[in-house]
């Protein structure tokens with residue numbers, strides 16, 4: 001039984017403690033589920049925020065995880081209350097889940113605040129279900145703990161391992177140029193996704209799982225446990241016990257999410273070769289909890305970190321291998337001289353105490369700090385007249401020979417123009433050109449989809465070209481690879497310089513010098529700027545209209561302007 005039992009300090013007691021009409025109502029209606037009187041006696045009420053949905057296959061096992069969390073909550077003397085929130089399934093939602101990340105965060109924030117909850121367990125898995133729930137919870141700032149759903153088992157295809165996303169891109173190119181058949185393609189689908197869980201490459205979901213562990217928001221070692229492994233259920237059970245203690249200790253999200261924990265997360269993300277989406281989501285979370293964080297921090301803190309994890313898309317292995325090798329605690333220990341090892345975590349110990357002495361069982365999967373798989377692995381932040389507020393590139397997923405390059409621009413005005421012309425045999429393009437895609441930013445698409453790693457022209461692919469520089473204001477799937485410049489800000493839809501690029505312009509990329517330059521005279525650019533006209537808004541009604549009015553640019557996290565910061569957990573009035 002929690003030491004809070006019997007006192008009236010808990011927020012939930014504003015609903016359940018007392019004998020007025022409302023207290024009767026609150027207790028009585030919940031009793032229709034069979035809860036006895038003593039469930040309302042002042043014990044912590046724990047909200048289990050469930051992103052389960054049949055439409056989000058990566059989170060389809062979350063009803064079981066929620067039951068495990070409940071076991072732990074009951075054991076520790078708490079009262080678990082599971083509730084659903086908007087679930088963002090990466091593979092089915094159109095035009096892109098990123099259009100709905102902020103909406104889902106509003107659902108989480110308002111549901112937590114409006115209800116008699118003292119502590120929160122967030123069940124997260126597929127890409128956006130992690131940042132959206134943390135953003136919402138951060139704006140309320142109750143004691144909060146994350147239970148992530150875990151990755152799928154390794155894909156197994158005709159004697160070799162295949163990874164979600166990463167091998168889809170490869171096989172799609174193989175099918176386009178006839179290297180494999182449609183029957184091969186169908187067979188690979190079944191072999192790739194063969195268990196519960198999210199993408200098992202170091203894509204965005206795995207990156208987010210590692211991010212929350214590095215931030216200190218999960219119990220130690222949570223990120224890599226496969227969804228199908230019984231230890232994932234045990235973790236959920238233990239998390240249920242722990243959140244009750246966190247409420248007793250009043251250990252709130254803002255005590256875990258400090259500048260130190262954000263710096264740790266940035267360095268860890270570099271060492272694991274994490275997704276470029278990490279940048280936009282961490283910026284948005286920082287904005288909610290009130291931590292100063294800028295795009296340049298990712299470069300300054302992370303770009304010189306060594307690559308310690310050999311996982312697709314940067315490397316060879318998958319999350320299941322990462323778990324058996326020791327998982328994220330090994331990486332944290334290897335980085336111990338770089339990280340703030342005194343940063344607190346949800347279990348009450350520091351991140352250093354939680355990982356101290358963790359052995360590594362496979363050095364082909366996790367390298368030592370002194371002998372990394374690659375030096376300087378983090379994301380690079382580019383500046384220049386083509387991206388005045390910044391752009392990013394992931395060097396570990398790029399082609400080294402293209403990191404310094406000057407090429408002729410081949411411009412696509414939007415995604416429809418791209419699809420109409422990319423495989424046209426008459427397209428004037430050669431391997432040294434720079435492909436530019438406009439109108440795929442936050443406002444342009446709208447929603448900033450993961451199209452930044454768009455396919456290169458079929459005729460060049462068939463000729464053996466595997467990579468070209470691609471530039472856009474969109475994002476890239478965390479499972480993707482290539483020499484791809486992303487998140488260009490300001491975006492083309494608001495008149496950023498990307499909007500002014502024309503076919504034949506010369507573009508210079510210099511990753512070492514952090515420079516992205518459009519080699520066009522300023523007076524010519526000024527003429528184009530004056531002639532440029534914004535497109536009509538996609539719609540003037542509904543949520544998308546609100547999105548277009550309030551979404552900010554990628555360099556600050558693409559949150560809504562009115563959601564930055566927090567409102568806390570206070571509710572001013574009762575419901576009658």
Ligand code: FES
Nearest residue numbers: 058126198199205
């Ligand atoms: Fe859900 Fe990749 S599609 S994690």
